[in-house]
Amino acid sequence: MTLICDSAELAAFCTRQAEADFITVDTEFLRDTTYWPKLCLVQIGGPKEVAAIDSLAPDIDLAPMTELLGNTKLLKVFHSARQDMEIFYHMMGRLPAPIFDTQVAAMVCGFGDSVGYETLARKLAGASVDKASRFADWSRRPLTKRQLDYALADVVHLRPVYKKLKNKLDRNGRAEWLKEEMDVLTTPATYALEPKTAWQRLKTRSNDRRYLAVMRTLAAWRETEAQRRDVPRGRVLRDEQLFDIAAHTPKNIEELARTRGLGRDLARGRIGQAILEAVQAGLAVPEAERPMPAPRSELPKGLGPVIDLLKVLLKMRCEEHNVAQRLVASTADLERIAADDEAPVPALKGWRRKVFGADALALKQGRLALGSDGKTITVVPVDPPRAAQ
Secondary structure (H helix, E strand, O other), X not given: OEEEOOHXXXXXXXXXXXXXXXXXXXXXXXXXXXXXXXXXXXXEEOOOOEXXXXXXXXXXXXXXXXXXXXXXXXXXXXXXXXXXXHHHHHHHOOXXXXXXXXXXHHHHOOOOOOOOHHHHHHHHHOOOOOOOOOOOOOOOOOOOHHHHHHHHHHHHHHHHHHHHHHHHHHHHOOHHHHHHHHHHHOOHHHHOOOHHHHHHHOOOOOOOHHHHHHHHHXXXXXXXXXXXXXXXXXXXXXXXXXXXXXXXXXXXXXXXXXXXXXXXXXXXXXXXXHHHHHHHHHHOOOHHHOOOOOOOOOOOOOOHHHHHHHHHHHHHHHHHXXXXXXXXXXXXXXXXXXXXXXXXXXXXXXXXXXXXXXXHHHHHOOOEEEEEOOOOEEEEEOOOOOOOO
């Protein structure tokens, strides 16, 4: 175990790991006061050695590390990879591949929804993980021994965790079940933070297209400003302020200053002028080019009990197949299945259909029923009604 702060040492370490069957990877970063994650440490575990790479070390050249992560012949193993992948995507301009996410694999193997690393380390590696340094300030130097032990333990125990999950997947034939989730994690669009689409992440119930057009231009300006200044979005303009401004479309400084929490001084400055310009740009969008509100499907009355039955069936089938419910279907998916036999949801396709979807349709259509033997819920086939003579 070592802390690498030197370019030559890093290059030598990465050269040694390039011949491995797989490496385990984790990061420590901060994002409390910045828009972009501030990478502080990268931990890499190989078959014979592990190292923490100090990405904040003066003059360190991280190119050997990014080359290692970009090596398409080398498997990279993460736990809950999304945030790590986002960091590397914006750092490298491409994504590490191929990858294996032990959290997703654990859900496929019956460890429950969003299983934590500590649980897997305990159950599969027989290790107790000290999480006392979880909320440490990883940007401060020097790092303490306790911090380094904590950071390196994640990639040390991840190696036996990966091996046992991989063996389990090979035995139960479910490696293909991971492909869909891995495809999402290795698609650049997953991590794209485009200002022009920022408004789509905001939760609004308004169907007013004029309002949505203003909100779109405001959200795009805020995203651009936050990226330029490298500060969280809320430091530029809070969501509730954005909604208020989009609703009232202030035309001058005095009207803008009435926005709660904004203040006259800010309204008079550069930020205030930029907000007013964004509002005007939104108002100027031709009606045909204004955003369409997200479609809202009202569930037909009487579907509540059907949805409840589908929830019971989902729980039963996931327990039988030892797979996390979250991977098979969400509540929204169940609602759509209850309303439409041809609902475009993952649960009605591929392996999910075999595990749950086909039976869900049969239950809904009266070809299956749920019964009880006094202790457990059972699925009972129902004979189709006989045609009238």
